[in-house]
Amino acid sequence: MTVSSRAQSFDMAAAQYAASRPSYPPALFDAVEELTGGALAGARVADVGAGTGIATALLCKRGAEVIAVEPGEAMARECSRALSHVPVVRGDGNALPLAGASCDLITYAQSWQWTDPARSVPEALRVLRPSGALAIWWNTTAFDVPWIRSQHERITRCCGTRPRPATRPDDSDAVRLAGLTGLRVTRRQVRWTRVVSLDVHLANIGSRSAFLVLDETRRRTFFAGERKLLGESFPHGTVEESYLVDLLVAVRS
Template structure:
């Protein structure tokens, strides 16, 4: 299954994505402001691969002047529904529909991995003003939480993909994997958590691309079994999800 096919899979679950996916902690945006050396208020930002606007909304709440860039039709429609006043253009990080030196900050929340870094890095540098920042981040799995690690392994087995190593890459490896070699990059890791109902947790899991590409019947059966397992561990049907946001910020020379 190609990365493009997995990226396009989100369009079939746009409403579920908006309703169930985790947001991001205030400390993430505090870190970005610290690295910028100024508040986000008034900063010209393009949120690329914006999806349904989860990060777009938080950037706007900080006072940033945000334009959303999203390739998926259903995801873009959901963003327009929840954020009707935010400018939105269709496109992706490999060919940004933005003018040269037009942004002070480019953000990629959960979306950098869907780009071809041989194209997306030069595009980011083209669109950023001198001294501007490229910020990419992911809510990553807190593998030190036993039930979360066990669920990750069940998902990987069901989807026929390798389970991720519980050992996180060091800073040099993280920069290499992100295709940002040669740039000045700063890394921050921010741990946070949220408490949600079991239904919301399962909807969140079901909105992941690895499950979406398997089709509705396969996902339904897997999620039914997950409900059975988790209802035993969480009889009140309230789950505490734990995340580590992995943030990489690169400066344009």
């Protein structure tokens, strides 16, 4: 399964993605402002791989002037429906449909891994203003929570994926951004939690690309077993999901 096909798989579950995916805590955007050295209020921001607009909406609430860039037709439609005041353009990080030197900040929420850095970094630098910055982040697995770690191990066995470290952008991302482009790179982690119903929790997991491209029989079998197992552990029908947001900010030095 190619990276491109997995990236495109989100279009099959746009509504499920919008309804179940976790958001981001206010402390994340505080950190973005601190590490970029600029306020989001009034900033011109391109949210690349915007999906259904989860990060886009929060950037708007902080007063940013946001344009959403999304390759998927269904995802872009969900974003436009939820955020009618935000311009949504079709495109991706490898070929941004934006004018040069037009943005103060480019954000990649859960989307950097779908780009080719050899293309996306030069594109970002083209679109950024001289004092601009990139902010890349992921909600990552909180492995120190035993039930979450156990579930992650079951997911990797089911989907045949490799277990990932608790941090998502690895050292090669930082080296590439800092060494090859002259950017000053800083990393920050922000922990947060949310309480959701078991249904929402399972829908969130099912919206991941590893499951969207999985054989239907294996997918159904996994979620039937997972519902039974978690139902026994959380008899009240709600779970507390813990996340560690891994943030990488690159500023022109």
